[in-house]
Amino acid sequence: xxxxxxxTVLSLLPAVSAFAMQPPAPQNEFIPIDKLPPADQLPSAxxxxxxxxxxWIAVMFYLWxxxxxxNKVEAEMRTLEQRSAAGRR
Amino acid sequence: MKRAFGPLSFLAAVMFAYAPIMIARAPxxxxxxxxxxxxxxxxxxxxxxxxxxxxxxxQSAIFLFKRRPSADRLAFAAGEIAVLFGFxxxxxxxxxxxxxWGVWWxxxxxxxxxLLVQMTFIGYLIVRKYGGPGSDKLxxxxxxxxxxxxxxxxxxxxxxxxxxxxxxxxxxLPAEMGGPFWFCVAAFMLLCVLLLTLRAxxxxxxxxxxxxxxxxx
Numbered sequence: 001x002x003x004x005x006x007x008t009v010l011s012l013l014p015a016v017s018a019f020a021m022q023p024p025a026p027q028n029e030f031i032p033i034d035k036l037p038p039a040d041q042l043p044s045a046x047x048x049x050x051x052x053x054x055x056w057i058a059v060m061f062y063l064w065x066x067x068x069x070x071n072k073v074e075a076e077m078r079t080l081e082q083r084s085a086a087g088r089r
Numbered sequence: 090m091k092r093a094f095g096p097l098s099f100l101a102a103v104m105f106a107y108a109p110i111m112i113a114r115a116p117x118x119x120x121x122x123x124x125x126x127x128x129x130x131x132x133x134x135x136x137x138x139x140x141x142x143x144x145x146x147x148q149s150a151i152f153l154f155k156r157r158p159s160a161d162r163l164a165f166a167a168g169e170i171a172v173l174f175g176f177x178x179x180x181x182x183x184x185x186x187x188x189x190w191g192v193w194w195x196x197x198x199x200x201x202x203x204l205l206v207q208m209t210f211i212g213y214l215i216v217r218k219y220g221g222p223g224s225d226k227l228x229x230x231x232x233x234x235x236x237x238x239x240x241x242x243x244x245x246x247x248x249x250x251x252x253x254x255x256x257x258x259x260x261x262l263p264a265e266m267g268g269p270f271w272f273c274v275a276a277f278m279l280l281c282v283l284l285l286t287l288r289a290x291x292x293x294x295x296x297x298x299x300x301x302x303x304x305x306x
Contacts, residue, residue: 044124047188051127051181052109055134059280062173066287073294080301 104276111269127185133277138174141167146236149229162292175207198249202242209235
């Protein structure tokens with residue numbers, strides 16, 4: 001019984017491996033990219049532009065914040081210096 | 090540095106203006122195509138982030154062990170620059186991954202560890218801003234902890250199985266891709282140094298303002 005079972009399994013093995021090595025099913029129709037569902041249409045250009053734009057905007061925004069903070073500190077220093085000069089007089 | 094700041098800023102602006110031209114001329118990668126060109130800004134932004142992290146960590150150690158306030162000011166400036174470049178990496182990465190991996194984010198070793206380092210430095214800035222008296226020492230310890238995470242982030246792609254490309258990609262870049270890449274790295278490093286100088290200047294002026302207030306009391 002066991003021998004017959006093993007014989008069947010062993011004879012089926014090449015068939016299984018042959019089935020597993022089958023090439024993928026051929027593409028039987030060409031679908032234009034704009035006919036794909038929206039989730040599958042993903043052009044690269046907007047992603048690339050978004051990445052570069054983010055870097056540029058982040059740098060510009062950060063430079064603006066530093067400039068604003070520096071101006072605030074300088075203005076405060078000027079006020080303090082004027083006050084101390086007035087106090088000395 | 091004060092005298093060189095203007096010409097170096099001009100050079101950085103020229104490099105950033107020319108970088109897209111070099112990137113556009115670089116060949117398309119065979120499997121990812123156009124979207125792979127995000128690489129030319131994505132990787133240099135991490136290089137700049139790691140540089141800022143090392144500056145922050147080393148200056149924090151100097152502040153902790155030698156009690157030098159100027160080191161603390163430079164560390165604070167570098168912490169902010171690290172977060173800025175970290176955000177660039179964390180935004181450009183998912184934009185690239187969405188097209189090439191099909192997902193915006195993957196909780197794998199590299200991405201998760203990079204996010205952890207970024208969160209450590211956001212935490213560092215929050216502690217510095219809202220921690221109250223004595224928070225500078227706690228923040229310095231956080232910066233040192235964050236700095237020691239960086240080698241693990243870098244090596245994570247080689248140690249663990251992840252979908253992120255390994256570090257071996259960069260040394261193997263062909264010349265026509267390597268040229269624009271190293272040009273962008275130079276531009277980002279220059280930008281990092283310039284921003285760090287400018288931000289440190291703000292911290293020095295703040296310290297001078299505090300001294301003025303103390304003088305008046």
